[in-house]
Amino acid sequence: MIETIAWLIALPMSFSLAYLGVETFLGLRPLSADDNEEPVAPPRVALLVPAHNESAGIANTVHLLSAAAPEARILVVADNCTDDTAECARQAGADVAERIDPDRRGKGYALAFGREQLALAPPDAVIIVDADCQLESGSAGRLAERAIATGRPVQAANLLTSLGPASPLVAVSNFAMLVKNLVRARGLVRLGGGAMLFGTGMGFGWPLFARLPLATGDAVEDLNLGLWLARQGVRVDLEDRALVTSGAAPVESSRAQRSRWEHGFLRTAASEGVPLLLRGIATASPNLATLGAHLLVPPLALLILLSLFGLAAMAAIGVVSGHWGPLALGSAALGFAGTALLAAWWRYGRDILPFTSLLRVPLYILWKIPIYLGFFTRNQKHWNRTRREGERS
Template structure:
């Protein structure tokens, strides 16, 4: 009985660790995403959903105008209680105001924005969150690839922090880099397509007008990527295009992280196995890889579960003398952790010092209430994270 319990514990954990390791291994090196400019250049719409962003939306609009001067910028002031609309207009953006408290969520805001331009549509729509910045040339690259490949293109999405950010914020930013760049590369190589990150997403208009945007899904980007996969449409990653967002203090970001991680866990529990099984049955490498990706828990949760599993398997081995489950899980854990360290060395050692890296256990402990909250007080609404400088 003890041996059976040990196997039940280690098999799913070892499978998740091995798949994580495979994504990390295949994601250590950049993708080949060469693309040239289009002639004539496409008409680009930068669509900016904004909820109570008066303090920063003006700076966002001006920054976007600087790097993409020819683009049309449309800000959707969605259920705002402040001067978001006025601030966006003063910065030079077109603004559409939406007031519908019964249907709240970024998906509804994007659908509303689509309706505003349907009569005279652009060639490409790029979604940019109200606190984000696009690097120079990114919009043009994303637009050119979206048109040339006739599919969604996702920019690399990273968090930035100032010099006095806490070590735990640096650890959190490293986790985002692992998810949005390293693992994203690996997923593309494994399955031929990736997922969407909510900002820095480019869509050719003929596809954008068909998307099921108007939902209250707390992780609308994840749901949209999975919907596209079921239609046989892969999302490409262009890591040379980059969108960044300033990292908030951990205390201010707990609700936002809860929303995303709760939404991911709920989506994974409902769609992970069916997507994996359906992909295998249909010989769809894309859907099978996405299903397997969903079945890998968020990084901190996976490490917590793996350490717990090692303790259980170790206790079972000591009681029964049957050490094979423990050894298999230990090998899978070592494989994944080694590749995480290699990814840190290649991509993050300049921004995340070794002393800060050693604080990862504290970061994992900080996230435990988020995972407990999945069962006790699940976060499902579109909530706004307090920006840097708003924490006081």
């Protein structure tokens, strides 16, 4: 009986670690070779920017988007704002749609409202950009051209940046985002599936965008929108030469945002991961199967934490029973995943996460324990805005 318990710990843990390692190794190389061609944006591209109380930074966002995509229309949806976000966006040169509906709060509702405004003169493509993000020059053209050509959604790489030297915990967070939103995203595509949607830097051709189920207050609307598309047989493409970035939030301000996303991911994974994987296998759909398997990999810090507890439990069982197979399997899986992550750090992360900060990873994991405990005690199910760097509490 005690040996069965050890295997029940080892098998799911090893699956998650092995799948993480495979995604990471497969994502170390770019998906497409860089070229010297400058993409030309189609004549009608709209950048849709949902914004809630973003008066401090929205003008800068609009200016940067205008410089990165000068031919695109920029529509800012000032959603339930109590400040002068709308006026600041107008003065910066954006079109603005103001929405007041306190009973229906959330990014999904703002996007649906913005779509209604765009429908009066539909563009060829829509690119969603969060109010604290900026697009790298040429990225809008790449996303729009590919979305129009394929009829599928296209996701840009989405990374965090820091002005000046980042604190060790912020540096670890920035690297974790790079692994999730670039390296593992490439690996997911190479395994035969589509990418996940990241909420910003998402490009859609208008015919697809017009029928998306946007009007929702879901805390992880991007995750569930991607799964909805997968069930419709629509794969999300990854354009890893396109880049959208945002400034890393201060550590003391980011816990609520982390809680929202990670709690939402865990809820979705618990209800959708296994069914999606089994459905993908039953229907021979690599997209569904790989997305289901991806959902069964917990957030990185949580996976490491659970793995360490699992190894300790399997070691204790091994001492009592003399049965060491589960511990050997779990240790091998953890070593494989750890090697893949170190390879990603060596190739992409050394500038983001210096070696001295890499040693602080255990502190980062400890910092996130309250987030995971909160999943059971104060599950974050609603949209929340993260305080931006430089803002007062």
